Amino acid sequence: QITLKESGPTLVKPTQTLTLTCTFSGFSLSVSGVGVGWIRQPPGKALEWLAHIYWDDDRRYSPSLKSRLTITKDTPKNQVVLTVTNTDPVDTATYYCAHIRAAAGFFDFWGQGTLVTVSS
Amino acid sequence: DIQMTQSPSTLSASIGDRVTITCRASQTINSWLAWYQQKPGKAPKFLIYRASRLESGVPSRFNGSGSGTEFTLTISSLQPDDFATYYCQHYNSYSGTFGQGTKVEIK
Numbered sequence: 457q458i459t460l461k462e463s464g465p466t467l468v469k470p471t472q473t474l475t476l477t478c479t480f481s482g483f484s485l486s487v488s489g490v491g492v493g494w495i496r497q498p499p500g501k502a503l504e505w506l507a508h509i510y511w512d513d514d515r516r517y518s519p520s521l522k523s524r525l526t527i528t529k530d531t532p533k534n535q536v537v538l539t540v541t542n543t544d545p546v547d548t549a550t551y552y553c554a555h556i557r558a559a560a561g562f563f564d565f566w567g568q569g570t571l572v573t574v575s576s
Numbered sequence: 577d578i579q580m581t582q583s584p585s586t587l588s589a590s591i592g593d594r595v596t597i598t599c600r601a602s603q604t605i606n607s608w609l610a611w612y613q614q615k616p617g618k619a620p621k622f623l624i625y626r627a628s629r630l631e632s633g634v635p636s637r638f639n640g641s642g643s644g645t646e647f648t649l650t651i652s653s654l655q656p657d658d659f660a661t662y663y664c665q666h667y668n669s670y671s672g673t674f675g676q677g678t679k680v681e682i683k
Contacts, residue, residue, distance in 0.1 A: 493672065503612075503620065503663055505672035516670050519577055552619055561667030562610040564631065566619035 458482035460492075460553050460567035467573050474540040474572060478553030482565075485511050485531045491556030492536040493563055494527065496549040504549075508556055509536060543574045578602050580666050582675035588683040595651040597678045599664035604644045610665045611640055611649045613658075614677075620663065624649070654680070 464476035476494070483490055493508035507517045507527040517525050526539045540547060550571045554563035579602040589595050599609065607627040612620035622631050624640040627647055637652040651658055659682055664675040 495672075495674075502676045503614075503665075503674040505665075505674060508672070510669075514669075518671070557625075559669055560625070561608070561669055561672050562622065562625050562665060563612075563620075563672070564622045564625075566622075569619055 458555050458565040460555060460565060462551055462553050462567045462570040464551075464570055464572065466571060467575065468543055469576050470544055470574055472543055474543050474547065474574075476538045476540075476551055476553075476570065476572070478536040478538070478567060480534050480536070480553070480555070480567075483555060484534065485509075485529050485536070487511055489558045491559060491561075492529070493554050493556055494536075494538045495552045495554060495563070496547075497552070497569075498546070498549040501549075506551075507538060508561070510556070510559060545574045547574045548572065578605060578666055578671075578673055580664055580673050580675040582662075582664055582678045584678060585676065586679045586681060588681050589654050590683045591654055591656060593654045593683075595654050595658075595680060597649045597662055597664075597680075599642075599647045599649070599675050601645045601647075601666055605666045607643045608666055608668050609640075609642070609647050610667055611638075612663045612665065613660045614663065615660045623662075651680075 460480040491510040494506040550569040552569045555565040609627045611624040614620040628640045639650045
């Protein structure tokens with residue numbers, strides 16, 4: 457059974473760095489083809505893909521946010537971490553992590569999401 | 577970048593109606609398209625991949641079709657549990673662009 461759960465601060469001040477952790481179970485990032493992605497959703501708005509990382513440490517980022525995002529994995533801990541630098545109120549959103557099947561790029565299992573507010 | 581455009585943005589329908597949502601890509605994406613259902617306050621639920629392949633456990637009233645740049649999600653007979661927002665996603669190993677969503681509401 458695959459489960460994922462996001463954790464991190466609920467409130468960050470503008471210009472600060474946001475660090476989010478995805479802790480998962482039911483799969484391993486040491487297995488070929490496995491990946492984890494991050495997606496966010498501002499209140500009342502659409503989903504936005506941010507980044508993903510694969511078992512072989514291949515990392516991909518949204519072109520519009522690439523300069524501000526870093527995704528890393530800790531395979532023994534079953535965790536993936538996303539950092540967002542120089543935050544702005546427009547980064548206020550629910551952040552989701554999700555399992556990627558067979559290096560395909562679609563997300564078949566999702567975490568419950570965590571709401572992050574960027575405000576002074 | 578490939579852009580994904582869904583239509584309509586909102587759709588009003590009744591129980592038992594046949595409902596169709598369209599998703600268009602700004603350039604050809606072959607069949608690299610997924611569909612998700614999202615209810616208020618919940619994470620999206622994965623429905624379909626490769627444009628037409630139903631995920632295990634998803635009711636057969638959901639059907640995906642299309643290739644190239646135009647895709648559709650059809651619900652053959654709308655059920656109370658289907659009122660939600662639906663998103664398409666172009667995916668590959670390198671990116672995962674979502675459409676803006678289509679809200680299916682009660683008429």
